[in-house]
Amino acid sequence: MPNRGPPTNTILTVTRGGTRSIAVLAATALVALLLAACGSSDSDSSDSSSTAGSAGTETSASAQDNGSGGGTEGENDAGEVPQKQSDSGNGSGKSSRTGFTAEEVETPLKVSGGGSEQFVVKGGDNSIQEYGEEKDESELQAAAEVVHAFFVARAAGEWEKACSYLSKAMTEQLEQLATSSTGLKNKGCAPFLEAFTSQLSAAEWRETTAVDAGSLRQEDEQAFLIYYGDPDKTVYAMPLKEEEGTFKVGALSGNALG
Numbered sequence: 738m739p740n741r742g743p744p745t746n747t748i749l750t751v752t753r754g755g756t757r758s759i760a761v762l763a764a765t766a767l768v769a770l771l772l773a774a775c776g777s778s779d780s781d782s783s784d785s786s787s788t789a790g791s792a793g794t795e796t797s798a799s800a801q802d803n804g805s806g807g808g809t810e811g812e813n814d815a816g817e818v819p820q821k822q823s824d825s826g827n828g829s830g831k832s833s834r835t836g837f838t839a840e841e842v843e844t845p846l847k848v849s850g851g852g853s854e855q856f857v858v859k860g861g862d863n864s865i866q867e868y869g870e871e872k873d874e875s876e877l878q879a880a881a882e883v884v885h886a887f888f889v890a891r892a893a894g895e896w897e898k899a900c901s902y903l904s905k906a907m908t909e910q911l912e913q914l915a916t917s918s919t920g921l922k923n924k925g926c927a928p929f930l931e932a933f934t935s936q937l938s939a940a941e942w943r944e945t946t947a948v949d950a951g952s953l954r955q956e957d958e959q960a961f962l963i964y965y966g967d968p969d970k971t972v973y974a975m976p977l978k979e980e981e982g983t984f985k986v987g988a989l990s991g992n993a994l995g
Contacts, residue, residue: 835894835934835942842892842942846885846950848878849965853952856963856972858995865963865974865994869956880962880984881950884975887986891934892942896927904978904985944968960984966991 835842853866872880883902890899900908908926915921915929922928937945949965960977973991977984 835892835936837893837939837942839889839893839895841939842946843889844943844947844967846881846948848874848881848950850874850877851951853954853963855951856994861995865954865961866952868954868961869959870954872953872955872960876955877950877953877962880953880960880977881948881964883977883984884950884962884964884986884991885946885948888946888948891930891989892946894931894934896930899930900926902986904980904987906978907985907987907989955979962991963994964991 852871856866857863858866887899887902890896890902900911903911903926911926911929912924915924915926919929919932921932944967947965947967949970950962951965952963954961954963958979960979962975962977964973964975965971966973972994974994975991976987978987979985
């Protein structure tokens with residue numbers, strides 16, 4: 738059976754029960770712009786759309802400013818795009834922090850493994866679970882460490898560090914959004930994450946960093962890490978891109994499967 742990529746004609750909205758939104762990125766204008774960026778046919782301007790289709794993974798996840806696999810969409814009560822400007826405006830200084838250290842918000846990484854068969858949904862869409870081929874334990878560990886480190890950096894408000902884990906295409910998309918759809922003085926990845934990340938409690942931030950990796954599926958440079966996260970061991974898939982031998986994160990959050 739040939740491998741199938743994730744569906745390309747839907748945007749999946751990921752939610753987490755019991756946890757308030759981290760997102761402030763999903764207003765209509767931002768989503769439309771991000772869809773345009775993700776939909777490019779150029780192989781250098783998309784992470785998961787070029788090989789597997791990103792509308793069900795990178796696009797929906799990137800349109801939500803959270804750290805793990807959830808959060809409700811984040812426009813305000815009036816349906817407007819928040820134009821939040823940090824005090825520093827450059828992703829540095831006191832205003833760049835979430836108020837917690839990495840140690841306070843980190844949930845220890847788990848790599849239970851077991852392969853993608855455990856995540857197959859009978860009669861459901863298993864395009865990610867069947868994508869490419871199953872990678873070995875060492876590659877699964879490496880991918881899981883990158884995703885987990887990204888989530889922890891986000892939760893600790895270490896914006897520059899968080900951006901260092903993002904793929905080139907994802908970084909370019911955020912910079913495009915910052916330039917075209919916000920009032921930020923500085924248009925880089927770090928100021929964008931800083932300005933559009935809401936404050937949470939330490940417990941809520943810890944929830945966003947929960948990763949128990951079970952499978953890594955990869956074809957060429959495109960890959961998906963499938964893992965259990967909070968709440969209640971929800972199954973998520975995070976798109977990744979292998980760049981110069983290192984996995985890079987292709988979205989701001991995992992996409993719920995099932």
